[in-house]
Amino acid sequence: MRWAHGLLWLYAASAAAQSVEGLYSLVKRRMPDHLDQFRFSINSSLTHLDGYDQFRVQSAPNGTLLVEGCSISALSSGLHRYLTDVAHVDIYWFIGSRLHLAPSKLPALKAPLKGASMVPWRYHFNTVTFSYTTAFWNWEEWEVQLDWMALRGVNLPLAWVGQEKILVEVFREIGLTDAEISTFLSGPAFQAWNRFGNIQGAWHSELPESWIDQQFDLQKNILRRMVELGMTPVLPSFTGFVPMNTTRVFPNASIIRGSQWGGFPLRYTNDSFLQPFDSHFAQLQQSFIGKQQAAYGNISHIYTLDQYNENTPSSGDLDYLRNISKGTLKSLKDADPDAVWMMQGWLFYALSSFWTNDRVEAYLGGVENDEDMIILDLYSESIPEWRRTKSYFGKPWIWCQLHDFGGNMGLYGQILNVTQNATQARIESPSMVGYGLSPEGQEGNEIMYDLLLDQAWSSRPIDTPQYFHRWVTSRYAGSGSVPQGLYEGWELMRSTVYNNTNLTNSAVIQPTVEAQPGINGVVGSTGTHPRALTYEPADLVKAWQSMYQAGHSAPELWKNTAYQHDMVDVTRQVLDNAFIPLYLDLVTTYNESNASPDILTQKGQRMLQLLADLDAVLLTSENFRLSKWIRSARSWGRGNQKEAAFLEYNARNQITLWGPNGEITDYASKGWAGLVSTYYMPRWHIFIDYLKSTPTASYNSTAFFEKLWGFEQQWQEQTWTSPEPTGDKVDLQKVLARVRLASHSPIPLLAAARPLAHSDDHGFSQCRVLFEVFRIKIRSAIPATDAVLPGLLIECDPSIKSLILKYDEERHDYIVEDLDDENYLVIKESQLQNLKARLDHDLDEKIMQLDESESE
Structure with a gap:
């Protein structure tokens, strides 16, 4: 060490x-x-x-x-x-x-x-987090983030905002015109991939200079605060990627075209790369770092530089690779003698077929002094490249948790890998020098990131049950004592949702709701962008129920912002999970039975109603609204409507088509109100309509996707005009009460507040229940014997003839009330799910039977 x-x-x-x-x-x-x-x-x-x-x-x-x-x-x-x-x-x-x-x-x-601390460095940020999450952040949002980082001991953050200002000055200095530079710079939501040479240019318009200037000013504030809080910022550097017309000003320079990325058309990829052994590379590096130091001061000597992020080198020759890294480090040292080169180790995993161990060793070997480099083992919890590369052949490296791709929002975690494996790596590898967070998007599952940063201060693997208990206490205690239901709910999630050990699913789950519709390939996928669940959905429902009951026992929780946020988040996942069997039922029916349009309409309507309920829940929280993302993007237009429209297009495109022609469709999907109602729901509607009008044998995926593509493209061009919700629409408690009454809802109702006097001898065969939901009356018979409805026990008084499910203002929940005697029917909570599933499954048949019996 x-x-x-x-x-x-x-x-x-x-x-x-x-x-x-x-x-x-x-x-x-x-x-x-x-x-x-x-x-x-x-x-x-x-x-x-x-x-x-x-x-x-x-x-x-x-x-x-x-x-x-x-x-x-x-x-x-x-x-x-x-x-x-x-x-x-x-x-x-x-x-x-x-x-x-x-x-x-x-x-x-x-x-x-x-x-x-067990390690010298606690690192934070993936390069692409600056596009997926922070692209449109203002200073107030950055202030919260920086205070969050400081308190959690982060001392080595990536500072990757606003570097285009300096890069433009460098390019202008060598004689490139603004028009030539403009064809290189990408849009505000895609700058991360432009910076390491995956894409170039901005589809739909050009990057406004006002954006470049404002981001540069923002970076100054960020760096100033980082230094105040004792952090060492990791600064940008010149990577070698240049506008195509750089050959005009450097006609004899060694400039090659990089590899194609992501299926993008050549106009937007195959970036020009000035090779580091060319003298012009050092010239541009010195210009970049000199201008950066003049702007920010001499605040750090650690520079991030990634040359082959999902780009294939032009040669696999060992000497060539060694000379690339040797020239790169020399350029840094010429500009700053104390320079340390930080790079992400993602390339060795993403293109592992190219990066054999001898090539990795050659490339890293160009940096002769190990102290001159730090490598981020970007995906340590799932793909620990440090093992394959023998601790990067002795180079200092940081154990990182990637966890999230594209800013997807599914609940997920690997508590054992983040504690036990992280500790074991520190013990085994003498060149490991830190722990770090490297999520592509910072959109949820915050406890997993806290866990790793706290592991940095523990010599042994953290006891996760105790840790979750303490975390829950500090998260909710501001409203008084924490109800037991919250501890129980989080403990259940700890042992299931956050305890994935099957690494065929190695990252945050992408909800099926957000997938592009089709009759196959929609559910069950695994890998780094999985849609297969790693836990039983019923376990999450139980966790939800415990958390909801906590609000029942402590009503002040509904005013607690942490509780509100978490209830929306967990409800979102419960509803996402419930969408899967509805989708499978529709597709199975379509594939196997050549079902009539009426049957497909019925099954499709259940899917669409669930999406409507999901949107209603998400709408209650600003943090789960598309409008916040779009409003943040447009705000950088500073009153210029043309620029604001371009910024909104960028914001919309990233989270949907991700590219001019849907090159990475839905990679960065989000569980946001507005996105569900205006994008995902219409897509599923198009899918359902297509199935209804197309016999099974005639299904044509190309024809269907053409229909879908028309809508998806049109959505990119829209502007957000809906006002922010108010009143009951943002009252989470009331919205949840309504959603829980829906026939498809996976969320159980609470038991009634007080039981009836009753005997064990039930002298009747059925109770009549009238459910009143949004003024629509649905009648159904509930059998009272286990033989008729297995697993369901209903305790009720034989004298009851008519019951209604009614909202009780004092209890903030729906109860079953006897219309005649004003007493309550009690149904055990554990049995409510069976009841609702049974009623929903054959509701039409039950109503028909009941009507027939009445007519007799």
Whole structure:
């Protein structure tokens, strides 16, 4: 670990000279009423035996909390440990800061809290996160993100915003025209892939210069705050990708065309690559880094540079590969003698057929001094390339959790790999120097990312049951004591949803709802973009029920933003899961029975109704609305309607067709209200209509996709005009109550509040129930014997003749009420799912039988 020790000694020395004002500012931003209760102090003697960050938090005699650490990041981590474990408050994605909810007088500590990092670096960000998630963020959103990172001990974040400003200046300096440069730069939602040479140009329009300038200013704010909070930003550098007409100004330069990417037309891919052993590469690198240092100051010497992200090198010759990396490092060192090259190790997995071990070793071998490079093992939890490459042949590397592709939002996790395997890697590999988060999109499953960052401070694999319990406490405690139902719900999700061990599914699940419709290939896919569930859907329903009941027992939870967000998120997944059997039923019926249009209409309508309910649930939370994404994009137009329209097109295209011709359709799909109702639902409607009008033997996928393509293309050109929802539409409690009454709903009803007096001898054969849903009355007979309805036991009074399912305002739930005696029917919660499934399955037949018996 010589490299890590040497670098960390320098880092600790610089941290000792840093001001702690950045931490006081953080406290002032997030919990101003508590500012006087904290005291921060750099203590260089607090250093882990291996030289890594260490903190100590203790109560001072005057009642303040003294937070000490050997670096700013150590201090932030100590502050976070106290806030979560003692004050039970935290700051979160989407929800924002709940730190102000800490007790007005912070609890005193009986004994000091201590912590020591097991690794020198805690890294954050995938290069493409800057497109999938943060593309349209404003400064306020970045402020929350940076405070979140600081408190979780992140000290090595990628800072990948606004680099086009410097790149344009570099290109102008060598004589390229603005028109030539413009044909190279991609749209705001796709800049990540332009930066490492997958695509070029912006379909639909050109990248506005106003966008370039605004993003440059935003980057200045981001970097300033990162430094204040004790982080070492990983800065951009010149990668070698240039506009096609660079050959005009450098006619003798070694410029080649890169490989095609993603099926894109040649106009938008095969980027020109200036090879690093050409002297012009060093010239442009020095220009880029010089201008960057002039703009931001001398704040970091670590640079990100990825040349072969899903691009195939033009030669597999070992000397060629070695010279590429050798020339690249030389260009960095010429511009900054202290430069360290950081690269993502994704290329070795994505193009593993090319990157054999001898080629990996040759490419990395061009960097002769191991200390000059850091490699992000980008997908360690599922595809640990560090093992195949013998710890990258001795180069320092960081164990990363990728977890999410495209910003998909399915609930998913690998708690054992993130704790046990991450710990084992640290023990086995002497060149491992950190833990990192590398999700393509930061859209959910926050607990999985917290888990890895906290694992960085634990010498043993974290005990996940205890960890989830503590996490739930700090997430919800701001509204008082945490109901047991929340602990039970999260524990059930921990042991199922977040405990995937079958790595045929190696990332976040993409909901079937969001898939492009078809009669095959829609469900059950595995791999890095799977649609196969890794748990029993019924287990998630049980978790949902526990969480919902918590709101019943503690009504104040419905005003808790964390609870609201999580209830929407879990409900979203429950409904997504319920869509799968509805889809399979439709397709099976179509394929096997040559079903009539009426039957297909009936089955299709159930799918569409579920989508309508899903959209209604999502609409209750701003964080689950398409309008937020579009509004954020358009806001960067700053009143220029043409630019705002281009920005909205980018926002729409990325999450749907992903390319001018649907090259990566639905890769970045999202579970958002508005997207469900205006895009996914109409697509499924087109599919259902096609099945109704097309005999099974005549099904033609090409003809169907032509119909679909017309709609998908038209949707790209639309603009969002719908007003933000208000009133009952954003009342999650009321929306959930309505959704749970739907005939297809997988969400069980709660039992009635009080039981009837009854005897074991039921002297009747059926109870009559009248369900009133949105003014539509549905009648059905409920058999009262186990023989007729297996697994269902109904406790009711023989005198009851007519019942109604009614909303009770006091209980905030639907109850079954006796119309005659004003008593309640009690149905056991565990049996309600069976009841609803049975009623839904043969509802028409039951109504018909009931009507016949009445007529007799």
